[in-house]
Amino acid sequence: MTSTLAIGDFSRATHLSVKMLRHYHEIGLLEPAAVDADTGYRRYATEQIVAAQIIRRFRDLDMPLEEIHTVLQAPDVAIRNRVIANHLARLESSLARTQEAVTSLRELLDHPQANVPIDHRRLASTPAAVITDIVDKADALTWYRGAIGELAATLSAQDINPAGPAGGIFDTELFTEDRGRATVFLPCDPVPEPIGRVSATVIPPAELATIVHPGPHTDIDRTYGVLAAYVTRHELAVDGPIREYYLVGPAETRDESLWRTEVGWPIFQARHPR
Template sequence: MAIGDFSRATFLSVKTLRHYHRVGLLVPAQVDADTGYRWYTTDQIPTAQVIRRFRDLNMPLDDIRAVLQAPDLHTRNELISAHLTSLEQNLARTQSAVASLRDLLGRPSAAAPVSHRRVGATMAAAVTAVIAMSDLVPWYSGALAELHATLDARGMRAAGPAGGIFAGELFTDERGDATVFVPTATEVPRLGRVEPVVVPAAELAVIEHPGSLADVDRAYGTLAAYVASHELPLDGPIREYYLVGRQDTADEKEWRTEICWPIFSTGAAA
């Protein structure tokens, strides 16, 4: 079949078929050495239809190639199942975002109370890295799990809720320093990414965010507006304290997170 006929038979454009040839995903049965014209067989129609359906499900070309080249049915099914799981997770995130937006539009939240706190220097076990904002959630989850696993392996207990410290550049430039820490009563020996640190003392304006971190930006906005109106903000990193988090329960509705903005307290509001 000429490429035009194959295009009509498979609903794949000529441009797409040429691209699939270049990347080695769907190679023509024959290519004219003089003209470069591509020819396909009718046996390739089912393969093209499978590729088209996988692309409709946003499967990357490399993953489709892996499925087509799978050595056995079990491997093929595992690859397809992994992509379906990814689709389900994306769908869950979309549904969560839609619900959050409907809630924001239909029922603007009342201003949560803001408190003041002076915290002293705290010894902690920590993981620190320069990360991209898009990687924050998976990095935070992995770092926190590693911290708790390290403390468990050494027979040490947390001396308070876990927390995070995030540089301003992480928000403004979408890349910056991030630290996740767990307070400890004694200094933890360095192991892998885990190292001992002293979380510095600070004066903070604090707001508590209940539930999933998917809409934690609403708490950030409320806190920022309060600080801008009532406090002298400092150019320092934002802190979070995870009073109840993924290490405690899988039910996101039970999570409670404190957002802490560094301030210079004048004493009046405090």
């Protein structure tokens, strides 16, 4: 005969609250061995203690309840292990982002004012292959990587060499509203025949105050902040989109610590062209 525990004793044995056990019963994740038809009292088999402990540990790792259910009900080991491996990969990715944020915060606290040189540049109009889209800021880095790859592949397929580093133009709304127009481009002459998302245009001239951000984009806001303070202090700022030029980016190396991104803030024309 199977030994059973009342829900209170099962709660003490597994460190899962009675409220949580009732919830798991309602959603079919951990059903009691028996439920009294008259009183509704739940009883759990001693063999269910291990299953409850597994559920608790998966919840400590923030695994969604649906995935825990899949693991417990998996028809074979391969399916179970795949679900677990996918979740562990998400945890590792989240941990990497947390470590990057901690490193960035420590650097910010230790060196609140970055000492990076700022230049002025006047850029002429430039023919280019472009991809433009409305982008959520949270997805901007992933979108940028895909767009850069698509631009490079299109130029290569049409035997066109880039005439300079890739760049990006970002409307103010992308920053102020977390969603806005973003454009990435590759300077080239001739420009490619339009295909897929890729089209051709002329990037307009601009007068910019520029600063080079080293490394990944996780803390590029610090570089933006230094540049904004500079143009404000010198009363140079004018309306216009921010530009970025990817002097060294994903097309050149997967090592983000080697990336070099030139950020350009629009300013009024400080000198007349000769």
